[in-house]
Amino acid sequence: MADDTLRLSITKRWYAAPDVVVLVLANDSGVLPPWSPGAHITVHISDHMSREYSLCGDVDTSCANWTIAVKLDSLGRGGSRYLHEQIVVGSQLEVTQPRNNFPLSTSTTPVLFVAGGIGITPIMPMMARVHRDGTKYSCLYLGSDRETMPFADQLQAAYADKITIFASKQQGKRYELQELFAGHDPLRIYACGPNELIEALEAAADEHEHVDLRVEYFSPRSVTTHGQALTDFEVELAWSGEVIDVSAQRSILDALLDADVDIMSSCEEGTCGTCEVKVIAGIPDHRDSVLSKVEQATNSRMLPCVSGSRSRRLVIDLL
Numbered sequence: 001m002a003d004d005t006l007r008l009s010i011t012k013r014w015y016a017a018p019d020v021v022v023l024v025l026a027n028d029s030g031v032l033p034p035w036s037p038g039a040h041i042t043v044h045i046s047d048h049m050s051r052e053y054s055l056c057g058d059v060d061t062s063c064a065n066w067t068i069a070v071k072l073d074s075l076g077r078g079g080s081r082y083l084h085e086q087i088v089v090g091s092q093l094e095v096t097q098p099r100n101n102f103p104l105s106t107s108t109t110p111v112l113f114v115a116g117g118i119g120i121t122p123i124m125p126m127m128a129r130v131h132r133d134g135t136k137y138s139c140l141y142l143g144s145d146r147e148t149m150p151f152a153d154q155l156q157a158a159y160a161d162k163i164t165i166f167a168s169k170q171q172g173k174r175y176e177l178q179e180l181f182a183g184h185d186p187l188r189i190y191a192c193g194p195n196e197l198i199e200a201l202e203a204a205a206d207e208h209e210h211v212d213l214r215v216e217y218f219s220p221r222s223v224t225t226h227g228q229a230l231t232d233f234e235v236e237l238a239w240s241g242e243v244i245d246v247s248a249q250r251s252i253l254d255a256l257l258d259a260d261v262d263i264m265s266s267c268e269e270g271t272c273g274t275c276e277v278k279v280i281a282g283i284p285d286h287r288d289s290v291l292s293k294v295e296q297a298t299n300s301r302m303l304p305c306v307s308g309s310r311s312r313r314l315v316i317d318l319l
Contacts, residue, residue, distance in 0.1 A: 005044070006032070010091045011065065016150035019072040020118060021084050024057075025093065026065040034063060037125040038102035038190075038216070041066065042266045042274065043083070044094040051079040052272045054122035054192075054216075055098060056151075059129060066095075069150055071118040096266075101273040101290045102192070102216040104129060109188050109212070112180065113139040114201065116193020120151055122216055126190060127159060139163040142175055142197065177201060181208045192216040217289035220269050220306070229285040233309040237261065238280050238317035252304035252314075263304075263318065270306035277304055282314035 012024035026032075040054045057067030073080045087093065104126045111130055115123045120141055130137045139162060143149035146167040155163055166175045177200055180189070189211060191201050198215045199222060205213040231248040235255065246255045253275055256263050266274040270288035279302050286296040288303035295301065304316070 004097045005094050006097065007092050007094050008032075008066070010087055010089050010093070013087070013089050016069055016154075017071075017148050019148065020069050020150040021072075022067060022069045022150075023083065023087065023093075024065050024067050025095065031063045032066055033097050035059060035066070035098035036100055037104040037129050038122050039098035039100040040102075040122070040272070041068065041098055042096040042272065043068070043079075044096075045079045045082055049077065049079055050266050051083075052267060056121040056124045059125040060132070066098075069118065069121050071150075096274075099273060102190070102214065104190065105188065105214075107188065108135055109186050111135060111137040112187060112189045113137065114142070114180070114189060114191040114193070114197075115139065116142045116197040117144075117148075118150060119191075119193030119197075119216075119218065120149075120155070122192050123190065124151065124155070127155075127162075131159070131162070137162060140175070140180070141165045142193065143167050145169040177204055181205070181211060184210055186210050187212070189213045190215075192218070195219060195221055214292065217271055219289075220271060221289040228310040229308050230310065230312065233311070234313045235304075235309075236281075236313055236315045238278075238315055243313075246309070251306065252308070256304060265305055268305045270303050273303065275303055275305050276301055276319055278317040278319060280315040280317055282309060282311040284308070284314065285310050 008025035008027055010023055011026045014022050016022050035055055037059050040052045042050050042052050044050045053068035055066050056069055070080050070083045072084050102122055113123045113127060127139055141163060146152055152165050156165060168174050181204055187210060191198055198217060205211045233246055235244045235246055235252055244255050244259050246252055253265055264274050266272045273290040279299055283299055284302040285308040287306045290303060
């Protein structure tokens with residue numbers, strides 16, 4: 001196992017919705033490393049398959065265990081099906097230590113949480129934290145059918161006056177997202193869910209300067225093709241000075257791995273942040289779903305698994 005990998009046992013298993021299994025993982029040798037709201041772990045399914053899942057337990061009491069919720073994806077590549085069908089109480093999984101690309105700010109500005117379906121998982125520990133801290137907040141939980149929305153009853157019971165659960169099937173209509181931006185006071189929004197929901201929120205938030213929107217994608221977001229992107233360029237390694245050629249139809253990550261650069265990776269689709277590197281010089285062509293628009297604009301970091309270059313040479317360093 002890698003240095004950051006743990007072998008954990010499944011101590012509890014139950015269903016939060018017909019197609020969402022909840023797995024509670026514990027360390028046989030003691031407590032687990034701490035984590036913060038918004039964090040995820042990578043679960044190694046096999047030598048060639050790994051998946052990222054948000055930690056959705058109580059962050060303040062769960063050093064003894066971690067909890068993830070896995071939605072069955074019948075059209076996926078088999079990772080979720082394996083966890084649904086093969087993993088039982090007593091099974092062991094290799095997982096990484098928590099990584100957080102979706103951190104909760106300590107600001108006291110009022111917070112609105114928006115979740116779509118399984119996107120509720122990183123939101124749950126965030127809600128628990130701000131509720132405990134006394135920060136003003138509310139949550140909009142969207143789905144198609146209430147019966148398929150994981151943790152809906154649990155959340156309704158815990159946050160009855162703070163959460164709105166909107167199931168379009170029962171309501172007979174879709175929620176009008178523009179209603180979220182009606183006020184003019186500063187507002188923080190944390191959102192996670194299907195790409196259609198997140199992209200609609202991003203488009204709406206761009207029209208309101210008082211809104212600070214932070215999002216997490218579960219699958220790669222749509223990326224507009226940039227005419228400035230180069231198909232052939234060079235990557236210089238800041239620590240050694242070695243220059244690596246990157247050609248068309250080849251990712252920077254592939255080129256680095258072929259050059260025996262010791263760089264961690266997981267999803268290889270720009271959603272987990274595992275392979276993130278520093279950019280010392282040059283202009284990346286950002287195509288990831290992790291860095292915010294503001295973070296991408298600084299050109300100080302990039303994800304080499306999906307992003308390219310707009311300059312003839314990029315100089316990078318490991319984090």
